[in-house]
Amino acid sequence: MVASLGGLIFVVLFVIGNILLQEGPSESSPAKMQAYYGSSSHRDRMSIGWALAALGLFFLLWFVAYVRELVRGLETTDSGRGSGFLSSVVAIGGTVYAAVTAAAVGLAEGVRTMSDDTYRHTVYSGVIHAANDGTYVMHATGTIGMAAFILAFSLAVLSAGRFPRWLAWFGVVAAVAALLSIFFVTIIVWLVWLAVTSVVLFAAMNRELGAATRT
Secondary structure (H helix, E strand, C coil): CCHHHHHHHHHHHHHHHHHHHHCCCCCCCHHHHHHHHCCHHHHHHHHHHHHHHHHHHHHHHHHHHHHHHHHHHHHCCCCCCCCCHHHHHHHHHHHHHHHHHHHHHHHHHHHHCHHHHCHHHCCCHHHHHHHHHHHHHHHHHHHHHHHHHHHHHHHHHHHHCCCCHHHHHHHHHHHHHHHCCCCHHHHHHHHHHHHHHHHHHHHHHHHHHHHHHHC
């Protein structure tokens, strides 16, 4: 049951975590950068953000596994056999996104808080700026996996007709948005899709459990 809500949990934790982790100047003067990133309280807040974002990715993996099993069921034919192609794309795409994003989040945390381990807590503003750009592009590149995950699920839904068709068409739009994640605003589109889909799947599972209990 929790696995079906993994998408929603991921969105909440990932957004909050990144707000805390990414907070702080990235293009300010070296003096301002030193003051901000040299502060232990700011570093602690960024570390909390890193932990929340990483925990969100943990729940995302459970959601990916749940959706993979769901799609595998949708692919199954009357003979009990299915190609397994779309369910494989779901698993691979979700895993690729989670792995690349975990690396990006870890790199962002390590660079932003590295003054803990430098001589007299020295802050290298140029390195932080480079890491900000690098981790953003890493995440935007990793969303090719998210796009594949969303599109494979949407195609399975359109083919099987088990879930609302609007969810599948929304998924097609979200998949395109994921491919364009270099533009920040498109990230919001597929994050909303993940949250909505998670709620829809959770509700559907509850209805099925309720029907099974009554019979």
